[in-house]
Amino acid sequence: MIVACIQMNPVIGDKPTNVSRSADLIRSAAERGVDLVVLPELANTGYVFRDRQEALDLAEKVPGGETTAVWSELASRHQTTIVAGIAERDGDNLFNSAVMVGPKGYIGRFRKVHLWGDEKKIFEPGDLGFPVYQAPFGRVAIAICYDVWFPETFRAAALQHADILCVATNWVPMPGQPADRPAMANTLVMAGAHSNNLVVACADRVGVERGQPFEGQSLIVDRRGWPVAGPASRLDEEILFAQIDLDPSSRRGVGADNDVLQDRRPEVYAGIANLRS
């Protein structure tokens, strides 16, 4: 299968522009016959909300909102699957979500489990766990940005037999990050993929929004954790493409007698105070 990660630069608050731009980029990716397109976190609204009210005014029902309808129509027309970040409103609750739509319409959603910075003042923490959805090409798990700081995210995907983890993200620079180093997020993603025998496809945003710079460096890594596309640039909109073999027969251990999932020792972990609770 072919996966595309769209690195784009949404404009805060300008939903029509963002959705239109996302549609242009999805169409560009679709010309290459991709099976899966991943877009950044909060791709339809931008990220740095002034307050909860600004986010509430921009958020939509998922499914049922206009952005999901546009993306769904594109997935259907181009016979592809799209995973994209979206501000979700559910009654009085707001979630930093990602929606997954396929050739036949709405498939499912993910709500960011680990909230970053001011998100804690704006969004409810995700209450759906880490669902895994069936797509035509395989099993798909979803994470958003700070979720990949937590190894449990990758474990949740792998232990539920996901083939690929889609990461919709708005990575920001880490404190103390050396200027000459790739984003720590790239390291976290490579490690998470390697330790879980899991393909990971990350679509980040670029640009500066209300003073907040973003990292770019979107990345697609194979089951072994090695980059197969990207990292993309730090500054520019860009589409990454990677051909990935998700067939179970292509799965290989890290050694002749070693498989990172089979070699886990849950009976040992069970004895560690606080690891489970």
Next chain:
Amino acid sequence: MIVACIQMNPVIGDKPTNVSRSADLIRSAAERGVDLVVLPELANTGYVFRDRQEALDLAEKVPGGETTAVWSELASRHQTTIVAGIAERDGDNLFNSAVMVGPKGYIGRFRKVHLWGDEKKIFEPGDLGFPVYQAPFGRVAIAICYDVWFPETFRAAALQHADILCVATNWVPMPGQPADRPAMANTLVMAGAHSNNLVVACADRVGVERGQPFEGQSLIVDRRGWPVAGPASRLDEEILFAQIDLDPSSRRGVGADNDVLQDRRPEVYAGIANLRS
């Protein structure tokens, strides 16, 4: 505190040479007034045993064996703490272990939890979990080589309030590893440190033993996961030194409102099938 990681090249089966060489290198490190010295996995015996019998003949009681006595005497004389890999015999059981000795003698041991390759035919899997020991400078957890492929290893250390994870290792090349890339183990260690706010000090071996090459690239990373010493070379014996601030007041989150340990969501992880068992 100052930590040193000794990258050395043990000779398979030649314990007198290996212990003598380790003593020379420990003395060299001690001249710099180090608080902690980490040595590689199976530093006293070498790694590629022909069979279980060869390992049995070389293994020692821990404590009580001659190698532990030598390292303990060095720790006492130089007022330092040593963590070093050793083949341990306990009755009829064999463990791929690490011993920790300090100024006052034996402190504790760790038995490798996740066995690699032919180790499964030679050693029993570790039955002590992930103990954390108090040293004069802070709380110390230990892991051996393949253990760092498992994020639970870092979590076990961090959730038991370890300040530093010592990794005694004999890293080998991973299948599919691009020649121009640092060892995947370096990536795993950076990610594990960053996601757990944990200093990690890795002492690897170099050389080729019975056809098996080792990776070198010993590494010390800070709580944020950034290298503060190394990676060392792929081929040569070398001692890495790093000054580390383990004072709790120096601990910083990844963001103004974010701490990777406090932001965990155990109630979500509890709902994931197989994550805990």
